[in-house]
Amino acid sequence: MSKQKNAIVNLFFAGVGGQGLVLSNQIQARAALLAGFDVKTSDVYGLAMRGGSVYGFNRFGDQVLSSTFAAGLGDILVALEPLEGLRYLPLLRAGGRVVLNTRPVLPSTVLLEKQDYPANPEQLFTQAGLVVDSLDAMSLSLQAGNAKMTNVAMLGALSLHLPQISVSAYTQAIEELVPAKLVAANCQAFELARRG
Amino acid sequence: MAKTEFLTGNEAIAQAVWEAGVRVATSYPGSPTAQLLEALARQEGLHCEWSTSEKVALEVAAGASLAGARSVVVMKHVGINICADPLMTFAYTKINGGFVLVVGDDPGMHSSQNEQDSRCWGPFGFMPILEPSDAATAHAMTKQAFELSEWYQTPVMLRLFDKTAHMGGQVTVGPRQEPAVKGFTPDPNEYYMVPPFSIYRRQRLEERMGGLAEYSENSSLHEEFPGTGDIAVLAAGHLALYTRELAPEVPLFRIGMVYPLPVERIRVFASRFRKVVVIEELLPFIEKDLRAAGINNLEGKAHFKTYGEITPEIIHQALLAAGLDLDPLPVAAQLPAPVPRTPMMCAGCPHRPVIRILKDLKITAHGDIGCYLMGSYQPFEVFVSSISMGASLGLAMGMEKVQAADGAHPPNVAVIGDSTFVHSALPALVNASYNGHVAKVLILDNRATSMTGGQENPSTGKDVRGGQHQSFDYPGFCRVAGVSDVVEIDQFDYDQAKKVLKEKLEQPDHSVVLIATRPCALKYKIKEPHFYVDPDICIGCRTCISVSCPPISMQQYAHKPADKLNSFIDENGCVGCSVCAQVCPVHAIKRSEPGQQVDVPRPVGMPAEEGAGS
Structure with missing residues (x-):
């Protein structure tokens, strides 16, 4: 049992309602299934749709029982938004990796100037001993055609660290889960992020 | 196959x-x-x-x-x-x-x-x-x-x-x-x-x-997982899975049918161990049932709260406290608590102007179950109560009866959505007329059950598969229920809506139903040209910020004094509802022209407009 547990890859997605986090979690799950792994996921819904904090667990391996994992066991944190990444930083293991979208989405208390947004999120991750891959996923999404594909751009950056899942598995997952007319643009956002 | x-x-x-x-x-x-x-x-x-x-x-x-x-x-x-x-x-x-x-x-x-x-x-x-x-x-x-x-x-x-x-x-x-x-x-x-x-x-x-x-x-709905040692675990649902991962060597009884429990089977199972840890969220339902049956080598709520969610970390800690020898969990990195993020009304949300008007009018507003409850958060904080589906009308009536007896007071207004109104406020409105209450009701008819994902409801008359049937006649119902003054308002015409609300809600001894008619911005996308701030007109008064819209923030501009901030609208977030422009006292917020680059300075550190907003 304990050996099998070590073979599981623990991913965590953090973001803001409206960024398409659930879809990116689904595409990641589908790609891992296509690569022959067992997968379990867990998402929050509900109130979180309204610009609140959202997250999703994604675990794949030979056999996965639980959809969640304890703090300190995460391998990669996919932060669709920097502050939300910081919020779930304790989930990562020592030396774990953060795939970080550098574009902030300011929470209401910051917009109202009652609280300050963290000055340098990237530095906070690095100080915590984590490896950070930063990208401006919004900019890549806009290059690919519109602002709504930051989630898929983030998967492109994530996929660089998951060589056990082929690019073609990701592409097929995107084709299966994204509306047909948006597949080409999403694949482009994915590819732009892979090129870095 | x-x-x-x-x-x-x-x-x-x-x-x-x-x-x-x-x-x-x-x-x-x-x-x-x-x-x-x-x-x-x-x-x-x-x-x-x-x-x-x-x-x-x-x-x-x-x-x-x-x-x-x-x-x-x-x-x-x-x-x-x-x-x-x-x-x-x-x-x-x-x-x-x-x-x-x-x-x-x-x-x-x-x-x-x-x-x-x-x-x-x-x-x-x-x-x-x-x-x-x-x-x-x-x-x-x-x-x-x-x-x-x-x-x-x-x-x-x-x-x-x-x-x-x-x-x-x-x-x-x-x-x-x-x-x-x-x-x-x-x-x-x-x-x-x-x-x-x-x-x-x-x-x-x-x-x-x-x-x-x-x-x-x-029943085979229950499942026993063998293990070693003299301490076992009893759990149902996902908590049993958490336990199997955290403590694969610990004997586990996974309960599939939580009522009625397989009491005799658990009695035999429990008798094989020094103690059995019962893991269940909320009440000690399983634990109490088993104790009542005389199974007492249990430890349950001694280790777990009767509220909140149980996480793998909580189970791990409880199993250690119960005496199990588990590998420690890795020490997680600690950070000072990050800035919280409460949900916000979407850009273009039709509730925003209404909530903002209620705040301006200093009215005692009772909330109901729906997205408008975000009016309870900063900067609005307009609701004095929210209990359950449809409760706002009754609460407003009851409070009004007591406060009216004490003389002058702000009116009590019930604020309720289209689906919630049909769900359980219809009898309350009839009750208001029947018992002679002064009913002040504000129905936010956004034509969707928005908080749960924008489901169809009687407001549109569309069923779950999109089939069109009878839509609900809100004004007609309210009149039949006995409120003759029913007024529909366009809340995106801010000043006019405010005038009507002020007049109708402040009128003493007068029952009224106001129906705000703009639809949900998430379900029925607004596709208007985005608005922008001219920083040379903006006086930094923050009136626009007070409508709390996701794309509006205060920013530093290079050509302005270093100690002054002016507002900025992120064109990628603005949908063009115009509410911020209407509340701006100096007309610094302007509508963009489709296809034309906006020619005003950008804030410091803000990338050039990327052309997606309009």
């Missing part, structure tokens, strides 16, 4: 409901089970509906069961309160077609007003309760639930959590069965729930529960 699909708990149950040959499925949307009926409505061969309330949903599904067909009703935990009246007596009857109630509990209150424990309805209503662990067991248990319902002629409750409803996993799916509809044979003893018939049926429930207890003792 068996086919495998990746499904959430909600989708897995929907698939199993379809496979079980269910003919009628009803629901009122609520997190965490809102997506279940939507998944089911994509299948053919059964009637699916968003009923107007859980009470109606339960009654429609019960009627289908009476007719001898399988049926299912789906709701969130507080929905059972709404349908408890028919449920508690329908449960007395001899259930004909298999009947399953799927309920989603919400420990931790991710999206609910309370965290009541639905297991209490089991002994209260003489119903068995099943709890799946993941999507695969949810699928299998759902099919089993229909069999159980028909074998024991009982309603069966299937209890989900936020975690199990939204947990994705692989499920082996099958074809649809078409069990014959049994038909209905009238029999007062079984279906006429008045004395003496109901007395007869009450006695039959003893046999039902006795049979179900025996079934639970022998």
